[in-house]
Amino acid sequence: MTAARDIEALIELMARLPGLGPRSARRAVLHLIRKRGQVMAPLAQAMADVAARARECAICGNICTADICDICADDRRATGEICVVEDVADLWAMERGQAYRGRYHVLGGTLSALDSIGPDELGIPRLVARVREENATEVILALNATVDGQTTAHYIADALQGTGVAVSSLAQGVPIGGELDYLDDGTIQAALRARRRL
Amino acid sequence: MTAARDIEALIELMARLPGLGPRSARRAVLHLIRKRGQVMAPLAQAMADVAARARECAICGNICTADICDICADDRRATGEICVVEDVADLWAMERGQAYRGRYHVLGGTLSALDSIGPDELGIPRLVARVREENATEVILALNATVDGQTTAHYIADALQGTGVAVSSLAQGVPIGGELDYLDDGTIQAALRARRRL
Structure with missing residues (x-):
């Protein structure tokens, strides 16, 4: 244990997030503690709010904080x-x-x-x-x-x-910006089969 | 905006952490929402606790959640x-x-x-x-x-x-596991100057 017990516990919880390991979790927590007023408290609050209110949209299964998500609630869609x-x-x-x-x-x-x-x-x-x-x-x-x-x-x-x-x-083919040399065989075959007349 | 406003706000706050960008913040928030009971609520709570209680040790300047850090409070040290x-x-x-x-x-x-x-x-x-x-x-x-x-x-x-x-x-020299071929000139010079008789 290198830091106080509760700080160490926070680091362990952060380290379980995808994309963060023990080392970057420690760095993130130290950053948060340094900016505990401006960043850490609002982040904790936002996280608690979403944890309490997040649910699945009853219609489409999207994640939202109301019964029906913004997309299903929007008549233009x-x-x-x-x-x-x-x-x-x-x-x-x-x-x-x-x-x-x-x-x-x-x-x-x-x-x-x-x-x-x-x-x-x-x-x-x-x-x-x-x-x-x-x-x-x-x-x-x-x-x-x-x-x-x-x-x-x-x-x-x-x-x-x-x-x-x-x-x-969705169409299958060469991704925008993709170079043929780096594409797998399956993608090239699919793109050839689905070729379009210009 | 792709998600509900409060979820989007949480993603933005997460994206400001060192080691997380917009993409990984989105992935982390989605992970948290999926495990909102077991992971997200405890993390929010731990973060709020540390934000409220973290301060600098009055003696050494270490970060802790008491007036005096564990190290300064430990007589064995x-x-x-x-x-x-x-x-x-x-x-x-x-x-x-x-x-x-x-x-x-x-x-x-x-x-x-x-x-x-x-x-x-x-x-x-x-x-x-x-x-x-x-x-x-x-x-x-x-x-x-x-x-x-x-x-x-x-x-x-x-x-x-x-x-x-x-x-x-602290001694300067070749780090443990370090290969000479990959070391900068300064380190090699320092290690040579500080050489030890075996």
Whole structure:
């Protein structure tokens, strides 16, 4: 033990955050203590507030501090499109892209026989019901380009077949700024298959 | 804005910590919200406690949550040695080394004409007084091996001359596990000058 017991306990809690190890947690806590008035107290307060109020949006599964998230509560986003993402981090990534103007459905994972995650755990029946209720025009599958993600995408496309909704998925290809020399073979194959006439 | 306003505010506060950027702050906050019961609430509480109670030890300048830090309060550490360090991070580093059993004096910086940090700002007169009061036998200068650190060390050694206390400094040389090929010239020169007979 190098610091007082309660400071050491705080360092240990900080060290469990992703992206911080014991060394950077110590550095962060020292920084916080030096600025305990301006930074540490407001951070503790903000954290306590969010811990007490954070929950999942009852409609889409996004994380928010109200019953319904800002996106589901915003009438301008009732475009008839529902974008299906694996988790909230992916929803935030889509929002940062600032290209999508519709609403979301957060699965909270992918189908996995090993971890016994089935359609019910992912709320896929709820998604199908939501498509019918909201008369959705398009479901955009924005799942990770992994085996699990694509398996889940196929399952959802099948499950939605009876509803008549259009189902699409994000394009696969060369990322913006990507150099062919550094891309894996699968991406090059996918980009070639999906080539577009100019 | 990608998340609810208060969640976004928390991410911004987290992103100001050293070692975390906007991206890792977002990841950390998402992790915290997922474990809001087990991790986030206790972390917020620990942070609020430390923010309210952290202060500098009245004797040595270490950071603690009492008036006197654990080290100054521990009679077994009254060895007559005072180790002078630049800041609390250095004190913690010395403690991790588990080799030093005496007490400390934290300067809080180094002498710097540019930033107008003089002996008074660093508490050097207080150190001299403390050496006399405590009848210290040795002052160990554990300052960084930088120009500022060494200037400060020389100044302190001069200031202590009237007290009759022994003044020493950490040895300079090849770090344990260090490879000569990767060491800078200055370190090799210092290690050669300070060579020891085996």
